[in-house]
Amino acid sequence: MGNLRKNWPIITLICGILIGMIVPLASGMSTPGFYVEVLLGGLMSGVLYSLVALGFVLIFKASGVFNFAQGAMVLFAALAMARLAEWIPQLTGIDSRLVSNMLAFLIAMALMVGFAWLVERLVLRHLVNQEGVVLLMATLGITYFIDGVGQTVWGSDIYEINLGLPKTPTLIAEGLFQGGILINKEDLVAAVAAGLLVLALAVFFQKTATGRALRAVADDHQAAQSIGIPLNTIWVIVWAVAGIVALVAGMIWGSKLGVQFSLSLIALKALPVVILGGLTSVPGAILGGLIIGVGEKFAEVFLGPILVKAFDLAGGGIENWFAYVLALAFLLVRPEGLFGEKHIDRV
């Protein structure tokens, strides 16, 4: 009972989200088929938000650095992937798209690992024990640096990543819903790939000694050092893992929408996700991404028309601000996010 009284703001908020999700279906505003389509569409973009947010959380947990460069890393990795996949057949005469994509992926992965090593060597190592804001500024510098260098090396046009996935929409579950549900096979593959990546990360963190060392460093630097865990190596590992996550996110996103500068800005969409899920929680990043993805789609499709009718507005654009308003609401009632650690300061 005491719990209920203490947690009422967050419970109200979650109930609000749930009601917002049920009403369109219950009120007959949409057919079940369309409802599921919107839901799936939201989940798809949510998966991508989750991947970017995951990169944030990994680095924040292990080094206390709020890595503003995560979005720029996504762009850089995607550019590398797109251009390498284009250059490899030209340079080596490899014919198969699968082989050249695989090669491009491996080289891009190696580049991200090298990038992680450089960041540790040139930046983090020299800023140990500095204030959080100093580290944030450093990552802001890294952001603009790799944004620029990425374009210098790879070019600044819009490139495509062609993974050879079918882009044609298909109808499924026609027997279940009237008219069936329209989905994209490519989206399905992307969601499965993202799921596998998250699963692999979970195994890595929970079941290996290195993963245990990573969790230990995330928890307490000093203690980790005293039992002989090398901080520098751990930082290289988390930045490399974040880089690989960025590569996968960039690849999926890039194959859907093309690789262009605006990819770098999806980092800004990941901010509300980590606020919602909690900066230190991996499950929080995943769930947060899905909630934001679904939430903004629902707001756009179902809430939009209601607002337009009620206030005689021009409509549209809800997708752009909804995530931030939701994040703001969470900041007010639960600043540590859904799963983040609550800070209790001893006085």
Next chain:
Amino acid sequence: MTNRERRIGDVVLKVDNISLAFGGVKALTDISFDVREHEVRAIIGPNGAGKSSMLNVVNGVYTPQIGRITFRGADGELLTFDHMNPRRAAEMGIARTFQSLALFKGMSVLDNIMTGRNLRMKSNILLQAVRFGPALAEELEHRAFVENIIDFLEIQAYRKTPVGRLPYGLQKRVDLGRALAMQPRLLLLDEPMAGMNVEEKEDMCRFILDVNDEFGTTIVLIEHDMGVVMDISDRVVVLDYGRKIGDGTPDEVRSNEAVIAAYLGVAH
């Protein structure tokens, strides 16, 4: 007691003329003492005497301006350093616990203690992930070792509990367990009994003596509670305002006038 005295061996750790200052504040001035194998060596002194600083110098957290540290390596060779660093200290077999607990609060008791085995895990990370072959055997071997420690410290019931949820006294035990998991040759305990009630203190004393008896681990411990220390240590160093004012067996220290003055104050 005679039994224990008999097995005390050669010097394993020696600090010579250590001086440490933070800016203008002198934390330690010209401190020298040695630690012999298998002994329980205490460093005592009033608050602010420089006890923790001394431990941090041995462990490599602080770098002294003057002085040398000599440590006997696993192969019996004496190695001398101007300063240690925490990683090298850990690799050479020095483990420590912390005065203000530095446990991994979000991780379970088991995982916390397992991190102590990290330096000894050698198998390939991919094999670890799929728990295959040698990696599985290795994991099981380390797990068995850790289970022994958990039994020894009587914390079986809390194996899977996140450490942050345990009461203070138990957290102190987990801290000790993690240090023991490293199979250290030298164990540094920073105020292992601070903030405990009488019963918890007695438990902790028993564990410290058992570790020393059963595993033969050399122990250096810091305490400001004189009574406890005198009962369990073989030799005691007394610090006051960063200087060494006494060194010897508990009885010698107890009758040392400078020590009495430091603890009780002296009439001027």
